[in-house]
Amino acid sequence: MLTVPVLLLGGLFGPGGFDSNNSPLVYILWFAPIIVLMIYGQKFQAWMILGDVSKSLTRLKTMKETARKEVIDYIKTSITPTADPSERIDKFLEYFAIMPVDLDPQGIIRKLDHVMRIKDERIRSEIKRMAEGMTEWQASRIENILEAATALNMIYKIVRHFYLMGKRTTGMFVLVQLQMVMPLLLQEAEALESAISAFKKGLPIGDGIGPMVVGRMMLGKEKKTIARETVYSEEVRLGRKLYMLKAEGPAGSVGRPGEAVYRLVAELGLRIDAIIMIDAALKLEGEKTGAIAEGVGSAIGGIGVERYQIEDVATKFSIPIYAIIVKQSVQDAITVMRKEISDSFDKLINTVSAVIEDKTLEGDSILVIGVGNTAGVGQ
Numbered sequence: 001m002l003t004v005p006v007l008l009l010g011g012l013f014g015p016g017g018f019d020s021n022n023s024p025l026v027y028i029l030w031f032a033p034i035i036v037l038m039i040y041g042q043k044f045q046a047w048m049i050l051g052d053v054s055k056s057l058t059r060l061k062t063m064k065e066t067a068r069k070e071v072i073d074y075i076k077t078s079i080t081p082t083a084d085p086s087e088r089i090d091k092f093l094e095y096f097a098i099m100p101v102d103l104d105p106q107g108i109i110r111k112l113d114h115v116m117r118i119k120d121e122r123i124r125s126e127i128k129r130m131a132e133g134m135t136e137w138q139a140s141r142i143e144n145i146l147e148a149a150t151a152l153n154m155i156y157k158i159v160r161h162f163y164l165m166g167k168r169t170t171g172m173f174v175l176v177q178l179q180m181v182m183p184l185l186l187q188e189a190e191a192l193e194s195a196i197s198a199f200k201k202g203l204p205i206g207d208g209i210g211p212m213v214v215g216r217m218m219l220g221k222e223k224k225t226i227a228r229e230t231v232y233s234e235e236v237r238l239g240r241k242l243y244m245l246k247a248e249g250p251a252g253s254v255g256r257p258g259e260a261v262y263r264l265v266a267e268l269g270l271r272i273d274a275i276i277m278i279d280a281a282l283k284l285e286g287e288k289t290g291a292i293a294e295g296v297g298s299a300i301g302g303i304g305v306e307r308y309q310i311e312d313v314a315t316k317f318s319i320p321i322y323a324i325i326v327k328q329s330v331q332d333a334i335t336v337m338r339k340e341i342s343d344s345f346d347k348l349i350n351t352v353s354a355v356i357e358d359k360t361l362e363g364d365s366i367l368v369i370g371v372g373n374t375a376g377v378g379q
Contacts, residue, residue, distance in 0.1 A: 059186065060156045063156075063189050067148065067149040071146060072085055140252050148196045149196065155192075163178065206334070207334065217368065226260040226264060227257075229253040232264070245261070253374055261310050261367065262313050266316075275368075277324070280372055281327055289341065292326055300371045324355065
């Protein structure tokens with residue numbers, strides 16, 4: 001295959017190659033493509049990347065608009081809004097919260113808690129204004145759907161921003177980085193799109209495995225409200241006094257477990273010898289979905305407010321914290337619970353019992369917390 005080019009090169013640059021029989025056109029045909037690539041190669045590459053990203057951006061735009069339409073249709077069919085909700089939904093999709101200044105870390109957790117509570121209260125009150133007599137359960141479901149649609153809208157806007165910036169400046173570094181992260185962003189967007197369907201139907205999601213386990217333990221027990229959308233029950237099991245805590249279901253809520261732990265221990269004065277937290281956790285590529293792992297520490301996500309509150313109480317009262325996690329991907333956590341996750345339910349119950357027997361003594365008081373979104377999960 002290389003014979004012809006080698007012969008040509010030998011004819012041009014070998015002994016006697018530059019004779020009168022060689023036409024200047026031959027040299028032009030050989031070197032013109034190289035010169036063009038040297039001058040315009042980066043632009044050609046940029047145009048190719050722009051075309052690739054443009055297709056993904058169009059897909060994200062379709063997903064974003066579909067999510068908006070689904071939210072509006074769901075509100076119109078599930079409740080009787082006092083007016084067309086379209087304009088109000090568009091305002092929700094652009095809603096934001098400014099995080100407090102952290103130059104001085106003193107009291108930053110308290111500031112974060114304050115800002116996030118204002119945000120939650122504002123969104124919930126605005127949702128309830130859409131229709132008279134809306135229940136907390138309906139408002140919570142609409143809030144979850146709106147959060148997913150808002151996240152989709154934000155992903156689309158950020159991608160569009162960097163796409164237009166790269167297109168205007170033909171900045172290769174911006175475009176290459178955007179192209180590299182696009183598959184991950186599309187996966188997350190697809191998961192959010194699926195999450196909307198799950199929230200609309202009130203189905204359990206992967207993140208609800210922790211509350212599902214504790215909810216099973218609470219069946220038939222008296223439920224007491226300890227914080228907003230957060231309940232607990234008591235029972236004696238394995239010779240220990242168990243306090244079981246979770247967000248109130250089946251509405252889609254994560255409750256306020258940090259505040260609940262503080263009230264139980266610091267305000268009500270309950271003696272707690274150990275805390276066991278059950279939550280979904282991000283798995284690494286190659287790990288099995290639904291695999292269970294044990295550890296120590298506060299197993300809870302979010303921006304850190306709830307984790308700080310639990311850790312603060314545990315430190316002040318010298319309470320050990322044991323964690324049990326169920327491994328799953330980000331997509332698994334916010335979409336309808338997969339069979340691999342639900343199949344880990346019985347094993348998870350046995351793991352909780354084993355930790356109680358191994359890490360505590362008879363007569364101890366243990367707080368078991370099911371962390372996660374309780375969409376479709378009762379108690």
